[in-house]
Amino acid sequence: MTKEEVRPINRDFRGSDRPRETRVNERIRAREVRLIDENGEMVGVMPPARALDIAREKNLDLVEVAANSNPPVCKLMDYGRFKYEQAKKENEAKKNQKTVTLKEIRMRPRTDEHDIQVKTRKIQEFLADGDKVRVSVQFRGAEMRHPELGRKLLDQIAESLKGTATIERAPSMEGRMMSMIVSRAPGWEPPKKQAAPPSKKQLKAVDNEQSEKPVEAVQQES
Structure with missing residues (x-):
């Protein structure tokens, strides 16, 4: 008895998940x-x-x-x-879309207070740009015996970010890292950046410009 070769049925599913074309x-x-x-x-x-x-x-x-x-x-x-107006709306929507990036800030369990403040401000800068931030504490050697230090540090940062950030993922241990993920809190608006005061070089350039004006022009201005 010969075995019959069984061939798979060739069904063409191409386009089955595509949107149906509009009939006109x-x-x-x-x-x-x-x-x-x-x-x-x-x-x-x-x-x-x-x-x-x-x-x-x-x-x-x-x-x-x-x-x-x-x-x-x-x-x-x-x-x-x-179709033209629909394509125009889609293009405008794409322009207004912002790609959310996951940034990361790393620390050690015994990071000093000054560095914690610096890194907290950096987290706020990332959040102001619309990015999410993974805040991680890295353990080495004997530090692995004291995970509570990492939890305490992450809790401290979370407290500093109250009103600024939402905790998307609570602190959890993964290997030698304890991490949490934060995103921008709804309704929070970052403070507007103030214009930097003119530098000494800029002020000197203005003084030089004034001193180079013709005498007649200076007299008219006065």
Whole structure:
């Protein structure tokens, strides 16, 4: 007895997860459609050929907007203009999107107070830019016997960031690192940066400019 070769059934699933293409004008094949005019008013149920005639009379397109309805819903519109405005909105939305980056600040269990304050300010700078921050305490050697020191340090930083940050992931131990993740607190607005005072070099340049003016110009200004 010979074994029959079993071949897998070749089914083409390409495009099964793609959005269905919008049918326009002659591509609408339903027996009947429910027509909505360009002002959003219901016109009624009719064959697509009749709806297409109405669209042509108004120099508009017949666009299927609800293919799964029974009968499908079609609307009169300028499809080219609709696609242009839709693409424009999508481009504007992409411009306004900001990529959130996960930054990391590392410390040791016995980091001194001054360094803690410096690193806390750095965390606030990251949060002001819209980024998330992983705050980590790294243990070495005998420090592994005292994880409570790392927890105490992270709790201290969390307390300093109250009102500024939200704890997205509570402190947890992973190998030789204890970490927590914080993000910008809702409603928190970072203080506006004040303009730096002019440097000595800039002030000297202004003085030189004033001294080089013609005598007549200086007299007129006075």
